[in-house]
Amino acid sequence: MKRTGPLVVCFIFAIIMMVQAFVPHPFSEDFLQLSNNHLMVMSTFALAIGISTFVHLHLTKIRKNGEGWYFSIVALVGMVVTATVGIFGKTEAGTLYDKIFFYIQNPMQSAMFSLLAFFMASAAYRAFRARSFEATLLLLAAIIVMLGRVPIGDLMTGGATSKITEFLFSVPNMAAKRAIMLGVSLGVIATSLKIIFGIERSWLGGTD
Amino acid sequence: MKATLIALLTVFFCAVAGTVYADAPPKLPEKFIAEDFPGDKGEKIRIMWAKSSDDGAGENDVKTYYLFRSTAKDGNYEIVEEFTPLTEDVKVYEDKNLPGNINYYYQLKIVDAQNNISFSEKIGPVAANPEWFNVNRNMILIGMLLYIAIVLVCILLAKRGKDFFVRKIAGLDAVDEAIGRATEMGKPILYVTGLGGLGDIATLASINILGRLAKKIAEYETPLIVPAYDYFVMMVQKEVVKEAYMEAGRPDSYKDDSVFFLSDSQFAYAAAVDGIMVREKPAANFYLGTFFAESLILAETGASTGAIQIAGTDALAQIPFFITACDYTLIGEELYAASAYLSREPLVMGTLKSQDWGKLILMILIIIGIALVSFGIPFDEFFRVIE
The missing domain is CATH 2.60.40.10 (Immunoglobulins)
Structure with a gap:
C-alpha cells in the first residue's frame, strides 16, 4: 500500500498533465497554475527538511572533529547570519541582506565560475593531444574554430577560417546535436512511461 | 496668335498634369x-x-x-x-x-x-473563443500516441519472454569496475545527480540508476556519498538508497548521513562537492543527471584526485566537458537506458528496446523527408507546430 498509493496518484496526475499539454482552454491553464502553486507549498516543507539535514551534517562534523570541521562552522554561521538578517531585517537594495548577497555571495560565486577558464585550458590540453586519428581530427577542427572566432584568423586566411567554422557549426556539429536530441527525447518519453505505468519504481523508495 | 498659343499650351499642360495627378x-x-x-x-x-x-x-x-x-x-x-x-x-x-x-x-x-x-x-x-484541443499540436499527439503504442508492444513482448538484444554500453559495463576499485581501496563512492529537480526526467533517470548502484555498493559495504542540490531530490535519494540497502540485506550498513543537502546555489554546490572530493578522495565519482557550467569544475577536480569517473547527461553543452575529463560518458539517451541496462529486468528492457524502434522510425521519416523536400514537396510543413 505504501507504494500503490503514490503509484496511483502518479498515474492519474501524469495522464491529467499529459492531456493538459493539448488543452489550451483557460480552465486547463488554471489547473496547471494550481498544480505549480501546490508544488511551491510542498517545497517549503521540503526546505525545512533540507535545512535540518544541513545543520545535522555540519554539527556532526564539528562534534567529531572531522577533516575541515572549521569549514562547517563557517557554513553554519553563514546560514544563521544570512537567515537572521533576511528574516528580521529588510531585503531591499542597500540593506545588510543585499550587501551580504552582492559583496560576499556574488564575488564567491564569480570566483568559482572563473575557475572554469583554467579548467577549460587543462581539459583542452588533454582533449587535443593527437594520439589517434579521431583526436587529430578534433585538434584540427578546434584550431580552425579558434582561428575562425578571432579577427587574426580571417586576416591570415582571407576569411576562410570563419567560413569553415560556420560550416563546422551548422552542418556536422548541428547534425550530431540533433541526433543526440532525438535520442534524448525518446529516452525522456520512455522513462516517463516507465514511471507512469509503474514499471520503474525505484524512485519511490520505501517498501511495499 | 500669341494668345491662342498661350491658351493651347495652358490646355496641354493642364492635360498632362491631369494625367499625372488625377x-x-x-x-x-x-x-x-x-x-x-x-x-x-x-x-x-x-x-x-x-x-x-x-x-x-x-x-x-x-x-x-x-x-x-x-x-x-x-x-x-x-x-x-x-x-x-x-x-x-x-x-x-x-x-x-x-x-x-x-x-x-x-x-x-x-x-x-x-x-x-x-x-x-x-x-x-x-x-476569440477558448478551445478544448490545440489543433496545432496534433502531430505531437500522433507521434506521442504512436511511440506509446511501440513502448506498450515492447513491454508486452518482454512479458511474453522475448529476449531483446541490447548493445554494450562501455560506461555502464565499467560500473562494476568502479565499485570494485573503491571497495579494494577502502575509499568512498561519490554520486552526484546534478542540479535538476524532480521535474527533470534526467534527474529521475539518475535516481533510478542510484537505486541499482546503491544495491551493489551495499553488497560490498563500500561507503557512499550523495550530496544533494535540491532538498526534494534529497528526500527521494534518501529513500532510494535506504531501500537499496534493505534489498541487499544490509540495512545496518545504511548511514542516514550518506545522503545530505548541500546548497541550492550552483557554484556553492560545486565548491562544496569539490571540497568533498579533495578531502574524502573518493575512488569513484558518478555524475549522472542534469548539469550546467559546474560540470567541468566537478569533473576536472575529480580527475585531479585520480578517481575513476563515469558521467552521463542529456545537457548537450556539457557532454564534451564530461567526455574530456571523465573516463566514461553516457551520451544523451544512454543515461535513460542505464537503469534498464543495469537491472536487466525484462519489462524495463522492453522500454529500452522501444527507444531503438522509435529511432528507426525517425530515421525512416528523415530519409523520406529529405527525398520529398528535394523534389519540392513540403514534407516539413506537415510537422510544423504553430504556437
Whole structure:
C-alpha cells in the first residue's frame, strides 16, 4: 500500500498533465497554475527538511572533529547570519541582506565560475593531444574554430577560417546535436512511461 | 496668335498634369477575412487580406495599410496596427491578447502616396473563443500516441519472454569496475545527480540508476556519498538508497548521513562537492543527471584526485566537458537506458528496446523527408507546430 498509493496518484496526475499539454482552454491553464502553486507549498516543507539535514551534517562534523570541521562552522554561521538578517531585517537594495548577497555571495560565486577558464585550458590540453586519428581530427577542427572566432584568423586566411567554422557549426556539429536530441527525447518519453505505468519504481523508495 | 498659343499650351499642360495627378484611390484587397485563431486559449483573432492590386503593381503607390478594430459594427474603430507595402501576396496578422468571448469587427484603411484613402467593408463579428484541443499540436499527439503504442508492444513482448538484444554500453559495463576499485581501496563512492529537480526526467533517470548502484555498493559495504542540490531530490535519494540497502540485506550498513543537502546555489554546490572530493578522495565519482557550467569544475577536480569517473547527461553543452575529463560518458539517451541496462529486468528492457524502434522510425521519416523536400514537396510543413 505504501507504494500503490503514490503509484496511483502518479498515474492519474501524469495522464491529467499529459492531456493538459493539448488543452489550451483557460480552465486547463488554471489547473496547471494550481498544480505549480501546490508544488511551491510542498517545497517549503521540503526546505525545512533540507535545512535540518544541513545543520545535522555540519554539527556532526564539528562534534567529531572531522577533516575541515572549521569549514562547517563557517557554513553554519553563514546560514544563521544570512537567515537572521533576511528574516528580521529588510531585503531591499542597500540593506545588510543585499550587501551580504552582492559583496560576499556574488564575488564567491564569480570566483568559482572563473575557475572554469583554467579548467577549460587543462581539459583542452588533454582533449587535443593527437594520439589517434579521431583526436587529430578534433585538434584540427578546434584550431580552425579558434582561428575562425578571432579577427587574426580571417586576416591570415582571407576569411576562410570563419567560413569553415560556420560550416563546422551548422552542418556536422548541428547534425550530431540533433541526433543526440532525438535520442534524448525518446529516452525522456520512455522513462516517463516507465514511471507512469509503474514499471520503474525505484524512485519511490520505501517498501511495499 | 500669341494668345491662342498661350491658351493651347495652358490646355496641354493642364492635360498632362491631369494625367499625372488625377489619381484613383488605392484598390481594395479582394479578400479580407477575420477568424478565431484555432487551438488557442481564446485570446487571438487571425486577420488575413490579399494585397491591393495597387501594391507592387497597377499604380504601385500604396503607402500604408491601417487595420482598425471595434466592438460594434458602427461603433468607434481604434487602430490595431499599421503596415508598410506588403512583400507577401496574403498578409496574415494575429490580433493577440484579446479578452475571450467578445465580438469584434475589423476594417482596413489603405492610403496611397497621394494620400488617397480607401476603406474596406467592415467584417465581423468574430470572437476569440477558448478551445478544448490545440489543433496545432496534433502531430505531437500522433507521434506521442504512436511511440506509446511501440513502448506498450515492447513491454508486452518482454512479458511474453522475448529476449531483446541490447548493445554494450562501455560506461555502464565499467560500473562494476568502479565499485570494485573503491571497495579494494577502502575509499568512498561519490554520486552526484546534478542540479535538476524532480521535474527533470534526467534527474529521475539518475535516481533510478542510484537505486541499482546503491544495491551493489551495499553488497560490498563500500561507503557512499550523495550530496544533494535540491532538498526534494534529497528526500527521494534518501529513500532510494535506504531501500537499496534493505534489498541487499544490509540495512545496518545504511548511514542516514550518506545522503545530505548541500546548497541550492550552483557554484556553492560545486565548491562544496569539490571540497568533498579533495578531502574524502573518493575512488569513484558518478555524475549522472542534469548539469550546467559546474560540470567541468566537478569533473576536472575529480580527475585531479585520480578517481575513476563515469558521467552521463542529456545537457548537450556539457557532454564534451564530461567526455574530456571523465573516463566514461553516457551520451544523451544512454543515461535513460542505464537503469534498464543495469537491472536487466525484462519489462524495463522492453522500454529500452522501444527507444531503438522509435529511432528507426525517425530515421525512416528523415530519409523520406529529405527525398520529398528535394523534389519540392513540403514534407516539413506537415510537422510544423504553430504556437
